[in-house]
Amino acid sequence: MGQAKGKALFGRAQKVIPGGMYGHQSTALQSPSTPQFFSKAEGTYLWDYDGNRYIDLMSGYGPNLFGYAHAEINAAFASQLAEIDTATGPSARIIELAEAYVDQIAHAEWALFCKNGTDATSIALRTARAYRGKRKVVLAKDTYHGAADWCTPFQTGTIGEERSHFIYHEYNNAESLEQAVREAGDDLAGIMLTPIRHEVIVDNGEPTAEYAKCARRLCDDHDALLMIDEVRAGFRLERECSWCRFGVDPDLSMWGKLLANGHPISAVLGSEKARGAASKVYVTGSFWFSAAPMAAALKTLELIQTTDYLERTIDLGLRLREGLDSISKSAGLPISQTGPAQMPLVMFNQENGQRDIPITYAFCEIAVEHGVYFHPFHNMFINAAMTAADIDQILEVADRALRSMPARDAIEINPAARAALESFVAES
Ligand SMILES: Cc1ncc(COP(=O)(O)O)c(C=O)c1O
Numbered sequence: 001m002g003q004a005k006g007k008a009l010f011g012r013a014q015k016v017i018p019g020g021m022y023g024h025q026s027t028a029l030q031s032p033s034t035p036q037f038f039s040k041a042e043g044t045y046l047w048d049y050d051g052n053r054y055i056d057l058m059s060g061y062g063p064n065l066f067g068y069a070h071a072e073i074n075a076a077f078a079s080q081l082a083e084i085d086t087a088t089g090p091s092a093r094i095i096e097l098a099e100a101y102v103d104q105i106a107h108a109e110w111a112l113f114c115k116n117g118t119d120a121t122s123i124a125l126r127t128a129r130a131y132r133g134k135r136k137v138v139l140a141k142d143t144y145h146g147a148a149d150w151c152t153p154f155q156t157g158t159i160g161e162e163r164s165h166f167i168y169h170e171y172n173n174a175e176s177l178e179q180a181v182r183e184a185g186d187d188l189a190g191i192m193l194t195p196i197r198h199e200v201i202v203d204n205g206e207p208t209a210e211y212a213k214c215a216r217r218l219c220d221d222h223d224a225l226l227m228i229d230e231v232r233a234g235f236r237l238e239r240e241c242s243w244c245r246f247g248v249d250p251d252l253s254m255w256g257k258l259l260a261n262g263h264p265i266s267a268v269l270g271s272e273k274a275r276g277a278a279s280k281v282y283v284t285g286s287f288w289f290s291a292a293p294m295a296a297a298l299k300t301l302e303l304i305q306t307t308d309y310l311e312r313t314i315d316l317g318l319r320l321r322e323g324l325d326s327i328s329k330s331a332g333l334p335i336s337q338t339g340p341a342q343m344p345l346v347m348f349n350q351e352n353g354q355r356d357i358p359i360t361y362a363f364c365e366i367a368v369e370h371g372v373y374f375h376p377f378h379n380m381f382i383n384a385a386m387t388a389a390d391i392d393q394i395l396e397v398a399d400r401a402l403r404s405m406p407a408r409d410a411i412e413i414n415p416a417a418r419a420a421l422e423s424f425v426a427e428s
Contacts, residue, residue, distance in 0.1 A: 121145040
């Protein structure tokens, strides 16, 4: 596969974009052949500027649920765009969309809309503090809630004081959660949690029902708000809030990424209890009221309600998981596949159970070179435009990758990426 044009773009980006690229779409920590720029996206496929096609297991880091360039969703977007989008006041789409989420999600009695997941988590944080004028918020250690000063995992340029009223606990450890709440004393504003553990590198997966119920009870006992950050997992596990499986409803839930299948919109949904606080906080943004992404979100929600996307993405994820399992067994390379099958985190392990960074890297490098965009340390996302044939093609490439795997010592990794990933592994 040629990559001359992609490399030239990379060189140009180095001159005019800090670090060549910023944030999660920088490929600096991925294998060297990973393309950073794409010219086209359709269904589950991406094309780079050299014309290479990739089966994309990342789904845009989450926003792609029904397939890139989805005809019906994009038609809803385009027809709204032709009428009114960003203007001096919102259109009625904002009410229709709020009504639709209130109908769909049990705890939701109101909705407000913003653009990114970080907007939604930051609004929830402020609302929880406004609720009873309390300050302490309990978070899980190392959980990602976005890139604002209060939550970015890389703290360069922040002053640390934004975090002075957070208390951290071990995710899925009810005792540790209770201890954190005890520390907050009578100043507990809320608890913010993700519905599943989906951090990079570490094993992903669901918490216990006991933990979820404990979080609910502690918030009730302390007149504090339970906030569930559904930005990554929302509608990928359930057509409801993810903790409906435990019978636990939050007071606030935060959504983003796939709400409009890639068009920019995120949301905070809230219960009656939180309505007063949400009405008092001042939150806004120039593009938060744009109507076209709302029209796209309405169509996306209709597809969530009326199609079997959820069951299909689970089935496809299981097909991938079972296939990779058997390929890795026959190659004698232990694989770790965690998280829900439709949001898989796939990494290779050494004999001692530690993450095998070189093998995982080399695997992703070979996969990319054969047209499969596989991520070496972030959970991936199966989308509903994928087919069993796509999964089988991924498995064929995986089989080839494991058969042609170089010896661990012969695998070269960019030293900066190796150091960053090994420090992640050591800390986790
Ligand atoms: C759980 C969770 N919360 C919040 C965010 C932040 O979302 P955004 O990047 O849209 O600001 C993310 C992004 O990955 C996320 O996974």
